[in-house]
Ligand SMILES: Nc1ncnc2c1ncn2[C@@H]1O[C@H](COP(=O)(O)OP(=O)(O)OP(=O)(O)O)[C@@H](O)[C@H]1O
């Protein structure tokens with residue numbers, strides 16, 4: 001995926017100015033930026049949930065996304081690039097099973113596909129035993145896994161994860177990172193926005209950061225110790 005000429009503004013104040021960025025298939029990338037910078041806004045703009053000015057996304061097949069944007073292409077695109085948000089966005093009055101099934105229903109999957117797929121992804125995220133619990137009864141770590149299960153039903157090519165470890169103890173944080181390393185091995189591109197020094201230093205992956213509206217760091221195998 002190539003992000004071409006991205007300019008992001010709030011209240012007429014530019015926060016990113018003509019940023020171009022290429023992320024290859026099966027890359028594992030950390031985007032680090034201090035708290036209360038524009039990480040979540042940047043991610044929302046990548047799925048057209050927040051509209052940036054004047055830019056495009058060029059997909060791996062060479063097609064320009066926004067030049068050809070309509071409701072149908074946007075729906076398809078959002079299944080290929082899946083975002084796991086910081087606040088999980090679960091439906092609190094639905095069960096674990098229903099939360100995952102609902103993610104498929106709204107995308108018009110057939111009932112037979114839903115019945116087959118939901119138990120598979122619940123098993124992969126160690127949630128089968130909790131499938132009938134309401135989302136409101138789950139711990140943060142369990143909610144986090146439900147949101148991963150919801151991502152997996154669509155088999156996306158790119159998973160973008162906003163602050164995955166903000167409410168986890170360091171040991172659990174590393175466990176959840178293992179899930180994403182495994183997904184990465186299974187040909188998924190993983191993009192993680194974080195300010196967690198611990199996980200960035202443990203993984204030594206490509207790190208991108210911004211300053212003065214531009215990219216100021218883009219290094220392979222980077223850590224805070226360097
Ligand atoms: N739709 C919007 N309109 C105006 N300002 C916004 C909008 N969305 C976010 N902001 C502002 O942009 C700034 C960055 O917010 P954002 O949530 O992107 O930061 P963040 O880096 O994800 O923060 P955190 O590390 O706390 O999650 C904040 O000052 C926020 O109030």
Ligand SMILES: [Mg+2]
Nearest residue numbers: 039040086163
């Ligand atoms: Mg955020």
